[in-house]
Amino acid sequence: MNAEGPIRVTVWGEGLEQRRPEVARIYPDGIHEAVAEALRDELGLDGDVRTAQLSEHEHGLRTEVLAQTDVLAWWGHSAHDEVADVVAERVVQQVLDGMGLVVLHSAHLSKPFLSLMGTRCTLRWRNADEREIVWVVAPAHPIAEGLSEAIVIPEHEMYGEYFDVPSPDELVFISSFDGGEVFRSGCCWTRGKGRVFYFSPGHETQPVYRQPEIRRVLANAARWTRRRSSPIDTASSPNSPAGWLESHG
Amino acid sequence: MNAEGPIRVTVWGEGLEQRRPEVARIYPDGIHEAVAEALRDELGLDGDVRTAQLSEHEHGLRTEVLAQTDVLAWWGHSAHDEVADVVAERVVQQVLDGMGLVVLHSAHLSKPFLSLMGTRCTLRWRNADEREIVWVVAPAHPIAEGLSEAIVIPEHEMYGEYFDVPSPDELVFISSFDGGEVFRSGCCWTRGKGRVFYFSPGHETQPVYRQPEIRRVLANAARWTRRRSSPIDTASSPNSPAGWLESHG
Amino acid sequence: MNAEGPIRVTVWGEGLEQRRPEVARIYPDGIHEAVAEALRDELGLDGDVRTAQLSEHEHGLRTEVLAQTDVLAWWGHSAHDEVADVVAERVVQQVLDGMGLVVLHSAHLSKPFLSLMGTRCTLRWRNADEREIVWVVAPAHPIAEGLSEAIVIPEHEMYGEYFDVPSPDELVFISSFDGGEVFRSGCCWTRGKGRVFYFSPGHETQPVYRQPEIRRVLANAARWTRRRSSPIDTASSPNSPAGWLESHG
Amino acid sequence: MNAEGPIRVTVWGEGLEQRRPEVARIYPDGIHEAVAEALRDELGLDGDVRTAQLSEHEHGLRTEVLAQTDVLAWWGHSAHDEVADVVAERVVQQVLDGMGLVVLHSAHLSKPFLSLMGTRCTLRWRNADEREIVWVVAPAHPIAEGLSEAIVIPEHEMYGEYFDVPSPDELVFISSFDGGEVFRSGCCWTRGKGRVFYFSPGHETQPVYRQPEIRRVLANAARWTRRRSSPIDTASSPNSPAGWLESHG
Numbered sequence: 001m002n003a004e005g006p007i008r009v010t011v012w013g014e015g016l017e018q019r020r021p022e023v024a025r026i027y028p029d030g031i032h033e034a035v036a037e038a039l040r041d042e043l044g045l046d047g048d049v050r051t052a053q054l055s056e057h058e059h060g061l062r063t064e065v066l067a068q069t070d071v072l073a074w075w076g077h078s079a080h081d082e083v084a085d086v087v088a089e090r091v092v093q094q095v096l097d098g099m100g101l102v103v104l105h106s107a108h109l110s111k112p113f114l115s116l117m118g119t120r121c122t123l124r125w126r127n128a129d130e131r132e133i134v135w136v137v138a139p140a141h142p143i144a145e146g147l148s149e150a151i152v153i154p155e156h157e158m159y160g161e162y163f164d165v166p167s168p169d170e171l172v173f174i175s176s177f178d179g180g181e182v183f184r185s186g187c188c189w190t191r192g193k194g195r196v197f198y199f200s201p202g203h204e205t206q207p208v209y210r211q212p213e214i215r216r217v218l219a220n221a222a223r224w225t226r227r228r229s230s231p232i233d234t235a236s237s238p239n240s241p242a243g244w245l246e247s248h249g
Numbered sequence: 250m251n252a253e254g255p256i257r258v259t260v261w262g263e264g265l266e267q268r269r270p271e272v273a274r275i276y277p278d279g280i281h282e283a284v285a286e287a288l289r290d291e292l293g294l295d296g297d298v299r300t301a302q303l304s305e306h307e308h309g310l311r312t313e314v315l316a317q318t319d320v321l322a323w324w325g326h327s328a329h330d331e332v333a334d335v336v337a338e339r340v341v342q343q344v345l346d347g348m349g350l351v352v353l354h355s356a357h358l359s360k361p362f363l364s365l366m367g368t369r370c371t372l373r374w375r376n377a378d379e380r381e382i383v384w385v386v387a388p389a390h391p392i393a394e395g396l397s398e399a400i401v402i403p404e405h406e407m408y409g410e411y412f413d414v415p416s417p418d419e420l421v422f423i424s425s426f427d428g429g430e431v432f433r434s435g436c437c438w439t440r441g442k443g444r445v446f447y448f449s450p451g452h453e454t455q456p457v458y459r460q461p462e463i464r465r466v467l468a469n470a471a472r473w474t475r476r477r478s479s480p481i482d483t484a485s486s487p488n489s490p491a492g493w494l495e496s497h498g
Numbered sequence: 499m500n501a502e503g504p505i506r507v508t509v510w511g512e513g514l515e516q517r518r519p520e521v522a523r524i525y526p527d528g529i530h531e532a533v534a535e536a537l538r539d540e541l542g543l544d545g546d547v548r549t550a551q552l553s554e555h556e557h558g559l560r561t562e563v564l565a566q567t568d569v570l571a572w573w574g575h576s577a578h579d580e581v582a583d584v585v586a587e588r589v590v591q592q593v594l595d596g597m598g599l600v601v602l603h604s605a606h607l608s609k610p611f612l613s614l615m616g617t618r619c620t621l622r623w624r625n626a627d628e629r630e631i632v633w634v635v636a637p638a639h640p641i642a643e644g645l646s647e648a649i650v651i652p653e654h655e656m657y658g659e660y661f662d663v664p665s666p667d668e669l670v671f672i673s674s675f676d677g678g679e680v681f682r683s684g685c686c687w688t689r690g691k692g693r694v695f696y697f698s699p700g701h702e703t704q705p706v707y708r709q710p711e712i713r714r715v716l717a718n719a720a721r722w723t724r725r726r727s728s729p730i731d732t733a734s735s736p737n738s739p740a741g742w743l744e745s746h747g
Numbered sequence: 748m749n750a751e752g753p754i755r756v757t758v759w760g761e762g763l764e765q766r767r768p769e770v771a772r773i774y775p776d777g778i779h780e781a782v783a784e785a786l787r788d789e790l791g792l793d794g795d796v797r798t799a800q801l802s803e804h805e806h807g808l809r810t811e812v813l814a815q816t817d818v819l820a821w822w823g824h825s826a827h828d829e830v831a832d833v834v835a836e837r838v839v840q841q842v843l844d845g846m847g848l849v850v851l852h853s854a855h856l857s858k859p860f861l862s863l864m865g866t867r868c869t870l871r872w873r874n875a876d877e878r879e880i881v882w883v884v885a886p887a888h889p890i891a892e893g894l895s896e897a898i899v900i901p902e903h904e905m906y907g908e909y910f911d912v913p914s915p916d917e918l919v920f921i922s923s924f925d926g927g928e929v930f931r932s933g934c935c936w937t938r939g940k941g942r943v944f945y946f947s948p949g950h951e952t953q954p955v956y957r958q959p960e961i962r963r964v965l966a967n968a969a970r971w972t973r974r975r976s977s978p979i980d981t982a983s984s985p986n987s988p989a990g991w992l993e994s995h996g
Contacts, residue, residue, distance in 0.1 A: 049283055096413075098438070098887070109486070118367040119441050120345055122486040133678045135659045138844070139977040140940045148978050149660065160635045160670065162647065164441055165481040169416055169917070174659065174682075176674045179489070180631045192368050192413055193887045199534075200438070230886040231895050236415040237358070237371040347638070382927045383910045388728040389596070389691045397729050398909065410882045410921065411896065418668070423908065423931075425923045429880045433921075442638045479637040480646050594867055594911070607984070616865040617939050618843055620984040662843070662939055663983040667914055677987070690866050690911055732911040735856070737868040738926070 006048040007226045010069040011069045012061065014079045015053035017204045026075040031075045034209045035104070035218060039073070042219030053190045054079055059087050066090060070227040071100035073218070075202065076107045088112050096192030096234065100225025102218070105202035108163075113198070117165050123159035123183070130178040132156040134185055134201065138172045142188065143197065143220045151213040157203035159183045165198070175200065186217070188224075192234055195225040256296040256475045259318040260285040261310065263328045264302035266453045275456045280324045283458045284353070284467060288322070291468030303328055308336050315339060319476040320349035322467070324451065325356045337361050343482065346442030349474025351467070354451035357412075362447070365440045366414050372432070373409035381405040381429040383434055383450065387421045392435065392446065392469045393477040406433045406452035414447070424449065435466070437473075441483055444474040504546040505724045508567040509534040510559065512577045513551035515702045517555030524705045529573045532707045533602070533716060537571070540717030552577055557585050564588060568725040569598035571716070573700065574605045586610050594732065598723025600716070603700035606661075611696070613664050614689045621681070622658035628676040630654040630697065632683055636670045641684065641695065641718045649711040655701035657681045665698070673698065684715070686722075690732055693723040753795040755878070756832045757816040758783040759808065761826045762800035764951045772839070773954045779823045781956045782851070782965060786820070788917040800828055806834050813837060817974040818847035820965070822949065823854045835859050843939030845973025849965070852949035855910075859964075863938045864912050871907035877925040879903040881932055881948065885919045890933065890944065890967045899947030904950035906930045912945070922947065933964070939981055942972040965994065 012033025016025045027034050032051045039049045052060025054076075066072070071093065076083070088111035095101050095116060103113045108121045134151040136144045160181030166189065173186030185200040185224045199217060208214055262281025266272045276283050281300045288298045301309025302460055315321070321340065325332070337360035344350050344365060344475065352362045357370045383400040385393045409430030422435030434449040448466060450457045511530025516522045518667025525532050528548045536548045536690045565571070570589065574581070586609035593614060595597050601611045606619045632649040656677030664687065671684030683698040697715060699706045706712055760779025765771045774781050779798045786796045799807025815820070819838065823830070835858035842848050842863060852859045855868045881898040883891045890954030907928030913936065932947040946964060948955045955961055 034451065043523065059519060092367075096992070111550070116367040122296075122483050124487050124489050126489045131678070133680075135680050136979065137659050137661075137680075137682065138937070139979045140937045140942055140975060142975070144977070145975055158489070160489065161635050162481050162483065162633075166415065166438065166440060166942060167418055167636070168669070171669070174672060174680045176678050176680045178678075180674050180676075181489075182631075182633050182635075182672045182674045182680050184635065185432050189415065190887045191415060191884070195887055203453040228892055230891070232411050232883065232886045234369050234371050234569070238373050240373050240375045240407070240409070240430075240738060260782070301845070303751065378900065382929075384929050385730065386908050386910075386929075386931065387688070387914070388730045388909060389688045389726060390691055391726070393728070394726055410884050411886060412884075416885070420918070423921060423929045425927050425929045427927075429923050429925075431880075431882050431884075431921045431923045431929050433884065437635070439638045444638055446517065463510070477638060477640070477643055481637045558796065590865075614865040616839075616863040618981050620981050622985050622987050624987045658987065658988070660979050660981065664936065664938060665916055679987075685886050687913065689913060712819045730909050732869050732909065736871050738871050738905070738907065738928075 006046055007043060007222055008068055008070045009039055009047055009049045009073060009222055010065060011039065011049065011051045011073045012059070013051070013053050013075045014077065015055055016079055017077065023204045027204065031202070031204060031209065035073055035075065038209055038218050039222060040213035042215050043222060047222065054082060059083060061091065063090060066094045066099065069099055071222045071225050072100050073101060073102040073104060074107045074110055074112065075104040077204065078111045080110050083111050085111070088115065093117055095196065098193040098227045098230060100194060100222070100227055101196045102221045102225055103196065103198045105200055110196065116196060118168060120164045123163045124181065126158040126179065126184035128158050129155035130158055132175050132177055134173050134175045134200070137174050138170060138174070141170060141172050142224050143172050143217060145220055146216050147213055153201060153208055153211065155206050156201065156208065157206070159185070159200050193230050193232065197221045197225050255295055256292060256471055257317055257319045258288055258298045258471055259294055259314060260288065260298065260300045260322045261308070262300070262302050262324045264304055265328055266326065272453045276453065280451070281457065282454060284322055284324065287458055287464035287467050287488060288471060291464050292471060296471065303331060308332060310336050310340065312339060313443060315343045315348065318348055320351060320471045320474050322354045322355040323361065324360055325359045326453065330358050332360050334360070337364065339391040341365055344443035344445065347442040347476045347479060349471070349476055350383070350445045351470045351474055352445065352447045354449055357447065359472065365445060368415060369413045369495070372412045373430065375407040375428065377407050378404035378406055381424050381426055383422050383424045385421070386414060386423050387419060390419060390421050390468060391473050392421050392437070394469055395465050396462055400455055402450060402460065404455050405450065405457065408434070408449050442479050442481065446470045446474050504544055505541060505720055506566055507537055507545055507547045507569045507571060507720055508563060509537065509547065509549045509571045510557070510657040511549070511551050511573045511576065513553055514577055515575065523703045525702065529700070529702060529707065532572065533571055536707055536713035536716050537720060540713050541720060543636060545720065552580060559585050559589065560589060564592045564597065567597055568633045569600060569720045569723050571600040571602060572605045572608055572610065574608045575702065578608050581609050583609070586613065590614055593692035596691040596725045596728060598692060598720070598725055599694045600719045601696045601725055603693065603698055606696065617664060618662045621661045622632060622679065624656040624677065626656050627653035628656055630673050630675055630699070632671050632673045634670070635672050636668060639668060639670050640722050641670050643717060643718055644714050645711055650707055651699060651709065653704050654699065654706065655704070657698050658682070691728050691730065695723050704731065753793055754790060754969055755815055755817045756786055756794055756796045756820060756969055758786065758796065758798045758813060758820045759806070760798070760800050760822045761824065762802055764824065767772060770951045774951065778949070778951060778956065780823065782820055785956055785962035785965050786969060789962055794969065803830060806830060808834050808838065810837060811951050813841045813846065816846055818849060818969045818972050820849040820851060821854045821857055821859065823857045824951065827857050830858050832858070835862065839863055842941035842943065845940040845974045845977060847941060847969070847974055848943045849972055850943065850945045850970045852947055855945065863943060866913060867911045870910045871928065872907040873926065874913040875905050876902035877905055878946070879922050879924055881922045883919070884921050885917060888917060888919050889971050890919050890964060892967055893963050894960055900905055900948060900955055900958065902953050903955065905947065906932070906947050940977050940979065942971050944968045949979070
């Protein structure tokens with residue numbers, strides 16, 4: 001267990017995808033449960049993992065829940081618009097105040113991610129069963145720890161460039177696909193006091209979150225994004241009438 | 250004149266600040282006119298500069314105006330909330346499509362900048378007449394071209410860290426103030442196909458935009474941010490059913 | 499012609515590769531002449547392009563030549579070790595003083611590039627005739643100006659990750675290969691007052707530098723890296739006994 | 748104790764500075780011993796800290812020592828040239844293979860740092876007893892953990908811009924001085940598989956390394972830079988004749 005206590009993770013999902021038989025075969029309880037299970041296994045005593053989903057009151061993301069969340073993992077696809085603006089905005093504010101955010105696969109178009117990026121977050125895609133090779137391009141980065149040179153996903157949906165996001169502060173993974181496309185598949189940003197990691201693997205009809213290396217990435221990402229306390233308050237622009245030093249020195 | 254023709258610049262201001270006598274003494278026609286004059290002088294035949302202000306229909310920023318603007322310079326302070334959401338959003342979309350944006354001084358809290366950054370953009374400030382030294386920390390950057398090691402602003406309002414913005418893609422200037430504060434006063438970002446430059450000098454009660462080195466920075470920033478055409482369309486996530494190469498190769 | 503006068507480019511090559519018949523068929527006068535021709539065609543009046551090669555006195559890179567060079571383009575492969583240390587160091591010092599450096603293909607292991615990067619610059623490779631797709635991942639970057647979404651090189655040697663270079667300040671291109679590899683094929687760095695661009699296309703047995711899009715990239719890179727004057731002197735650590743402001747203000 | 752076992756830190760110093768009485772009063776056993784003591788106190792069971800100095804055989808940095816070092820902290824000032832090239836190069840190679848490097852104060856001109864940066868690493872300086880304020884500009888960064896908005900060093904030598912280093916991958920601290928200078932005083936880079944942190948506080952005639960916040964930064968830096976194992980081998984450019992996937996998939 002790390003010195004700060006276990007990482008409190010909330011895994012959010014739509015909870016709708018498993019209604020489709022081809023998804024239910026792989027993820028009978030929904031993707032959020034599979035991601036949560038991976039994080040529980042990988043983090044062990046370092047993690048304290050719960051789940052939340054769209055159908056819950058306030059989508060399971062009441063203020064008290066988020067205030068006690070160190071890392072929010074978010075998977076969404078077909079119901080981005082059904083997330084209430086007030087909840088999406090609450091997530092954004094928590095990130096700016098230090099909560100980590102792990103954005104998974106099709107959540108590149110989720111409301112919190114769009115707001116934090118400030119861009120369109122569009123990409124090229126193809127429903128396919130193509131081999132994806134996820135290459136490590138930052139071997140010193142904690143999110144790549146324990147991995148080999150690349151992760152091979154035998155069959156996956158294609159996501160390709162141009163991915164309309166701000167240039168990542170750190171680029172950890174680049175993927176290739178059989179069709180010749182490339183994709184910045186593991187991207188790090190800091191927004192306010194919070195850290196954001198986008199990881200593209202995880203289409204609902206392929207058992208990506210059952211793959212050991214992918215599960216390792218999820219756990220690494222939880223460790224890297226976890227909330228850190230900071231005394232800096234960014235809620236408003238403080239007036240320092242007498243000089244900072246005079247009042248603090 | 251550069252090969253692409255003159256840079257079409259629109260300088261936007263609130264047009265309210267000059268109602269205060271202490272501002273009118275320095276900027277009788279408003280800050281936007283002073284910035285426009287600086288750009289006209291500095292860019293010469295390379296520039297085609299017009300102005301727009303809050304009181305105009307759609308704040309002078311109709312779709313046709315923005316579509317023919319290569320760089321939008323924006324100064325605002327007391328009336329951020331009076332800018333219509335639809336106009337602010339239009340500016341953001343134009344930036345994502347390639348228009349440059351030069352954000353001046355207190356426009357760090359303007360709607361377009363907040364949306365493009367995704368953070369709170371708060372900072373520390375003090376109404377003062379303190380010496381600001383604007384140090385060049387990227388001597389190879391085009392925005393620093395023609396400058397000496399530092400620009401001294403004899404008297405200026407203090408803006409200090411922590412400045413709650415995403416880590417700039419390129420940091421060109423860092424300022425110090427008599428009170429001991431520091432500030433990342435010249436910051437570059439790319440958002441979508443557009444370039445954004447934030448430059449903090451320019452409080453309304455001090456004649457900062459009359460200073461030759463500051464005017465040079467404005468012109469350099471216009472050149473650096475100017476719209477570039479790109480065939481990449483980010484309006485939506487394109488489906489590539491048959492593979493990009495099959496349809497383009 | 500731009501305001502600063504034509505860009506003075508020196509294209510350096512080993513001048514050895516055309517001894518091999520399969521190279522001579524494509525580049526009878528050596529690669530440096532093909533690159534120079536491309537730059538002459540593309541830059542027109544904006545360029546003043548000469549060449550230099552290994553066999554010349556001081557490899558054609560005497561101090562006076564470099565002092566009058568705004569951009570040095572460098573292609574090398576089999577004779578990195580034959581470049582005199584004193585000349586390599588001279589190139590490095592010129593870059594730190596503002597000269598641009600465009601490093602082509604197998605010059606990733608050239609002495610000047612290794613010294614400026616500080617890392618091993620190793621990569622994965624395969625002699626092959628594979629399709630390379632060079633994707634634009636920074637559509638707002640001047641080096642991508644005028645390009646489409648991607649450049650297709652019908653047959654090329656494979657260069658793949660992990661590429662052991664410092665994380666680029668700006669990443670412009672990512673390539674994919676038939677074997678599933680990816681590569682950061684267009685990378686920008688600033689070192690001192692000089693700009694460095696590495697561009698991986700250009701194996702000697704394939705006519706890559708005859709391809710129009712590749713030639714456009716070369717010209718864009720020359721424009722982006724061209725020397726800019728800066729009054730900042732980095733030759734030594736200056737002592738400021740009385741304070742910078744006292745002596746400059 | 749963290750999961751990976753204690754961080755094995757070697758603190759290197761010249762061991763010469765304490766011959767001067769004004770230094771001996773503050774650091775009777777040399778600066779390396781003060782830094783080591785700080786790290787022992789702060790890391791507790793998470794650290795395993797030893798020291799080495801110039802006068803030892805191979806400066807105390809034999810291959811076996813470095814191979815068992817997770818983080819090397821380096822303070823040097825008057826004797827940079829006395830460090831054997833072979834030892835400096837050994838340090839560089841270890842960093843590229845994953846060892847962390849914490850470069851302190853005047854070690855900006857040490858051989859390993861110069862080699863890893865590729866630039867001149869010059870800066871502006873003034874022997875003075877001026878107040879330095881070290882501002883946090885990356886509150887989410889682990890190296891700033893546990894700090895307030897700024898660290899005030901009551902009296903310190905001045906280091907100012909332009910600091911001729913590659914733009915840091917992450918900028919954690921910016922300092923101001925009474926003379927109006929600014930300095931990027933806490934900078935992060937990755938080189939190969941190793942992480943490098945430069946931290947400018949620590950002139951030998953002022954008791955900077957006795958200050959609690961400075962000691963906290965040293966410990967945070969040790970945690971952030973500590974060696975991580977990676978299976979990627981960068982010793983040479985591997986030929987992948989049959990494709991990576993064929994041999995690994």
